[in-house]
Amino acid sequence: MNDENFAAADRAAVERGSALSVLMAFLKLGLMSFGGPVAHLGYFRDEFVARRKWLDEATYVDLVALCQFLPGPASSQVGISIGMLRAGLKGALAAWVGFTMPSALAMIAFEYGVASWADAGRGAWLHGLKIVAVAVVAQAVWNMARTLAPDRERATLAVGAAVLMLALPSTMGQIAVIVLGGMVGWLLLPAATREDRAPLIVPLSRGVAIGALVLFAVLLVGLPLVAGATANHWIKLIDSFYRSGSLVFGGGHVVLPLLQQQVVPPGWVDNDTFLAGYGAAQAVPGPLFTFAAYLGAVMRPPPNGFVGGMLCLLAIYLPSFLLLVGTLPFWNELRRRAAVQAALTGINAAVVGLLLAALYTPVWTSAIQKPADFAVGLAAFLLLAFWKAPPWLVVILGAATAQLIAVW
Numbered sequence: 001m002n003d004e005n006f007a008a009a010d011r012a013a014v015e016r017g018s019a020l021s022v023l024m025a026f027l028k029l030g031l032m033s034f035g036g037p038v039a040h041l042g043y044f045r046d047e048f049v050a051r052r053k054w055l056d057e058a059t060y061v062d063l064v065a066l067c068q069f070l071p072g073p074a075s076s077q078v079g080i081s082i083g084m085l086r087a088g089l090k091g092a093l094a095a096w097v098g099f100t101m102p103s104a105l106a107m108i109a110f111e112y113g114v115a116s117w118a119d120a121g122r123g124a125w126l127h128g129l130k131i132v133a134v135a136v137v138a139q140a141v142w143n144m145a146r147t148l149a150p151d152r153e154r155a156t157l158a159v160g161a162a163v164l165m166l167a168l169p170s171t172m173g174q175i176a177v178i179v180l181g182g183m184v185g186w187l188l189l190p191a192a193t194r195e196d197r198a199p200l201i202v203p204l205s206r207g208v209a210i211g212a213l214v215l216f217a218v219l220l221v222g223l224p225l226v227a228g229a230t231a232n233h234w235i236k237l238i239d240s241f242y243r244s245g246s247l248v249f250g251g252g253h254v255v256l257p258l259l260q261q262q263v264v265p266p267g268w269v270d271n272d273t274f275l276a277g278y279g280a281a282q283a284v285p286g287p288l289f290t291f292a293a294y295l296g297a298v299m300r301p302p303p304n305g306f307v308g309g310m311l312c313l314l315a316i317y318l319p320s321f322l323l324l325v326g327t328l329p330f331w332n333e334l335r336r337r338a339a340v341q342a343a344l345t346g347i348n349a350a351v352v353g354l355l356l357a358a359l360y361t362p363v364w365t366s367a368i369q370k371p372a373d374f375a376v377g378l379a380a381f382l383l384l385a386f387w388k389a390p391p392w393l394v395v396i397l398g399a400a401t402a403q404l405i406a407v408w
Contacts, residue, residue, distance in 0.1 A: 017054070019090035022083045025052065026098030029079075032392045033099070033285045034126075035133025038358040040075035040287070042133075042140035043391060046384075048082055050143070055085065057147045059198060061348045066331055068178055068351070072245055072320040073255075073289045076100065080324055088203040092324070096317065103286030107294035108309040110280045126283055128376065128402025130367035132395050135380035137359045142385070145352050154349040157184055161353025166360065177350050185346020186339060200332040204325060213326035216319060220246050233301055234311075237268075241292055241315035255288075255316075259295060268299045292316040372405050 025047065033043045041064060048054045055063075060078075067077040076099065083095025149158040161177045168176065223239035226232075240262040248255040256278065263269040277294045284290070296312030297305055334340050368374050380398050383389040 017086040017091065019083075019087045019094040022087050022091040023094035023098045026079060026083065026095045027102070028098075028392065030099040030102040030286050032395050034129040034395060035136065035363065036288070037073065037075040038355060038363055039133035039136050041078065041355070042136040044075070044078060044082065045140050045144070046136070046391060054082065056198060057144065058344075058348065059200065061144065061148060061351050062331075062335055062344055064351055065178060065344065065347045066327065068174065068354075070320070070323050070327065071248055072317075072323065073287050076287045076289060076317070077320050077324060080320065081328060084204075084324065084328065085200060085202065089325075092321070096321075099286060100290060100313070100317070103281075103284040104290040104293040104309070104313050106284045107277070107281065107290050108297045108306060110277060110294055111297040111305070111309075124406030125399040125403045127367070127373075127406075128399040129395060130363075131373055131376045131402060132380050132398035134359070134363050134367050134377045135384055135394070135398075136391065137355065137363050138377075138381055139384045141352065141355045141359055144355065148348040149352050153189055154345070157181060157189075157346060157349040158353040158356065161350040162356040163353075165354055165357035169357075169361070174354060177354060178347055181346040181348075181350025181353075182343035183346070185349070186343040189342065189345055199336065200328070202328045202332050204329050206329055209326045209329045212322045216246070216322040216326065219318075219322075234303065237296075237299075237303070237308075237311065238315045241296075241312045242318060244292075245289070245316040246319040256291070259292065263295055263299070268301060269295055273298055289313075289316055373402075376401050376405075 029040075029043055029047060033040050045060060049057055049060050063078050063081045064074070067074040067081065070077060076096070079095045079099045080092045084092035087094065145155070145158060149155045161181055164180075165173060165177050167173075219242060223235065223242055227235045227239045241259075244255055244258045244262060248258055260271075260274055264271050264274055274295070277291060277298065281288055281291045281294070290313065292315075293309040293313040296303070296308035296310070299308055302308065303311055335344060368377060376398060379401075380394050383394050383397070384391065
C-alpha cells in the first residue's frame with residue numbers, strides 16, 4: 001500500500017471494527033484457549049473465520065503461512081495480524097493484550113506458591129483440556145481440508161506434507177514442508193486450483209513498514225553492544241529476552257532452552273524455579289511465551305515482581321510486532337501476484353498437512369491415552385462440529401468430565 005492510500009485504508013479499518021471489539025474477542029480466547037499453538041489456530045479459525053467472518057479461509061491460512069516463516073510465537077502473531085487487519089495498530093495491540101494478558105498475569109501470580117501450582121499442572125482437569133484441544137484441532141483440520149485441499153491434487157499434497165512432517169519433526173522440517181508446498185503449487189498444480197485472494201487492507205504505509213524492519217535490526221544488533229558497554233542490568237535483561245523472541249522458530253516450547261540459557265547461568269533464576277514455572281505454564285490458557293512474565297517476576301536481581309514480569313514480556317514480544325508491521329504491507333502485495341498465488345495454493349494445502357501431523361503429535365499423543373479419553377474427545381468433536389456448541393462450553397465440559405472420570 002502506498003502512502004497516498006494510507007489514510008483511506010486507515011478509515012476503512014476503523015469502519016470494519018473497533019479496537020474495543022477486538023480486545024473483547026481476544027480476551028475471551030485468552031481465557032479459554034488451552035492446548036498449545038496448534039489448538040490456538042483452531043480456536044482462531046472457529047472464532048474469526050467461521051463465527052465472526054472477519055476474514056475468509058484463504059486469507060486466514062495465508063496469515064498462518066506468513067507467521068510460520070517469521071521467528072516468534074506463530075499463534076500470537078496470527079492473532080496480532082488479525083487485530084491489525086480489523087482495527088489497525090490499535091487493533092493489533094488490543095488483540096495481543098486480550099490474548100496474552102490473562103496467562104501473563106496468572107504466571108506473575110505464580111511467583112507465590114510455585115510448587116503447588118506446578119503440582120496443579122498434573123491434575124485430571126488439565127488432561128481434560130488437552131482432550132478438548134484434540135477435538136478443536138480435528139475440527140479445524142477437517143474444515144480447512146474441505147476448503148483448501150478439496151481435490152485429489154491438493155489432498156495428496158496435504159497428506160504428503162503430513163508424512164514429511166512426521167518423518168522430520170523439527171522447526172527446519174516445518175519450514176521445508178512449507179517451501180516444498182509452495183514450489184509444488186507454483187510448478188505443478190493446474191490453473192483451476194489457483195484462487196484469487198481478497199486484498200488485505202493493511203493501514204500501514206511502506207515507510208512505516210521499512211522503519212519497523214530497520215528498528216528490529218538495530219535493536220537486535222545494538223542491544224548486545226549497549227549491554228556490554230554499560231553493564232546495566234535492565235539493558236541486559238531487555239537484550240536477553242529480545243534476542244530470544246527474535247531468533248526462535250517454532251513457538252513456545254522451542255524458546256524454553258534459549259530462555260533457560262539466558263537466565264539460569266547468570267544466576268538470575270535458579271534451575272528448580274525455572275522448571276517449576278514451566279510446569280505451572282502448562283496449566284494456563286494462552287501462549288507459552290508468557291512464561292517470560294513469570295521469569296521476570298521471580299528474578300533475584302531487580303527489576304522483578306510485576307515490573308520485571310511486564311518488562312520481560314514486552315521485550316520478548318517486541319520482535320513479533322516489529323516484524324509483522326514490517327512485512328504485512330509487502331505481504332499484501334506479494335500474495336496478489338499470479339506466481340505467488342499459485343505458490344500459496346500449494347502452501348495452504350501444505351499447512352493443512354502440517355496441522356494434520358500436529359493433530360497426531362503432540363496433540364493426540366499427549367491427550368488420548370485410554371478408551372475413556374477417546375470417548376471424551378469424540379463427544380467434544382460432536383459438540384463442536386455438529387451441535388455448534390461454543391468452544392468455551394466444550395472446554396468446561398471436557399475438564400469437568402475428565403475430573404469425574406479420575407474420581408470414579
